[in-house]
Amino acid sequence: MATTKPAPSARETELLEAAYAYSLTHGLADLSLRPLAAAIGSSPRVLLFLFGSKDGLIRALLARARSDELDLLQKITSQYDVPPGLEVVATELWTWLAAEERRPLMKLWVEAYGRSLVAPDGPWTDFARSTVDDWLDLLKSVQAEPEGADAQARRTGVLAILRGGLLDLLATGDTDRTTAAIQQYLAD
Template identity: 70%
Template sequence: MTQETASPSARRTELLEAAYRYVLDHGLADLSLRPLAAAIGSSPRVLLFLFGSKDGLIRELLARARADELAFLGRLDGHIGLATAAERLWEWIAAPERRPLVRLWIEAYGRSLVEPDGAWAGFAKATVDDWLAMLTECEPGADPARRTLVLAVLRGAFLDLIATGDADRTGAAVRLHLDLL
């Protein structure tokens, strides 16, 4: 049985959570095991043993980020309609305490498009599929193009929000779009 298929040890879980907090602050683009290990009280050798490789660690960190996202998306189930779902999604995304997660999501999304193999494989498509599935549950009869439009507006607005920090303007744009639904 490999380390990846075995039940995670308490130390592995502890280091994954510490590494997750680290990448929320520092990103994944220039992740180096030595500074990461020093920052979280470990060693590169221990990280490699526990996660198999740097790519294995990155995959686990991406899965951890998606777990936060999916936990919120799971709270939106029910037939609440696209506008209500989009409003709640925007409130969640735009909250200042989520900016590190959104930056990490943007970084991983972009990397998965330009590096479709390895640690980043499928991240962008999986998140699109997750969000569209949730939007389908919120308004099952909605035209798939409407769901895609809602997702595109939200994604564009949070890219803009992260780039500019202008929550008032981006929030107003989202609300204008929701009024048109």
């Protein structure tokens, strides 16, 4: 008999949001429950009770970060009646990704993506693969002609340039250079 987890309590939701804000500043790799709990007005025991384990909390935080990403994808695709094409959507995505106020989220995403690749077990399991699938699905949904090997290669290239540009932007802070590179690629 399958069991489902009950809806989160108001306190669980409140602590998850506070822990998410904390993780955007401090990251997840070296997350320690004691400092986290103190910073968000809780205790390690309460966090363990609500999330089951430190890994459970990290999984919840990754799911929370992913929901921000999926909300963005939904907002972009829902504004069009007809698929606008990869270039239009990729430009919108880049504007969103490159915004200064999203740097903490993007750094958290890069950290989780990297951890998923080098530590595929535990809370990071399938994070990288899931985000690739999410973004490729979005890009396919906005292509005028999404079928075929060429269409698949083009959306893979767009995804690669967006992610590469994002890594470079986070490493250097050079928005003008990375934006120009993205725009040049999308114009080709």
